[in-house]
Amino acid sequence: NAGVTQTPKFRVLKTGQSMTLLCAQDMNHEYMYWYRQDPGMGLRLIHYSVGEGTTAKGEVPDGYNVSRLKKQNFLLGLESAAPSQTSVYFCASSYRTSPPRDEQFFGPGTRLTVL
């Protein structure tokens, strides 16, 4: 199993450009998440999905959109990149448990720089 994979690993954008980050998991997990990680701060949740076709906002959703058309994929889009979106982006997935207690499995991260 590949686990959680992210594409691309690195990207440099100019202000105003758009891009999509792809997350894929092969563990049949229901939940998927997008986080950003900035120096001195913990992982902050951008958006998440509790199942195919559903998405919801996390702690820092502004400037991002997401889609989950297939259970195994979770896409993060930046429509008009800003320097404040320079960060390392991590995708994660987990099983659905009730109550929600399961550990998250993380991808390797995407380092994005916006000039």
Next chain:
Amino acid sequence: ILNVEQSPQSLHVQEGDSTNFTCSFPSSNFYALHWYRWETAKSPEALFVMTLNGDEKKKGRISATLNTKEGYSYLYIKGSQPEDSATYLCAFRASYDKVIFGPGTSLSVIP
């Protein structure tokens, strides 16, 4: 606003020393407390999931305790080794959409 704190921010210990760090979290709406280990240039990996007050978990030389009533968890490493060098994250889970990560404790073990 849910806030998760970790202390210390960073720690340097000699090989063979034992060490511990703290995660503080809200004492209400508790579902779970996770500990993750995050090595440089890698992804966070789960160490423990703790769900009940008084829980104690152990994996090799690493153990953790949980006090949900007062809102803290301790992570202990016995006889630290250089390969233990990493950032240790705790994550407080209040619901399926409320997972708050702490800023992490960075551990360096000096050979």
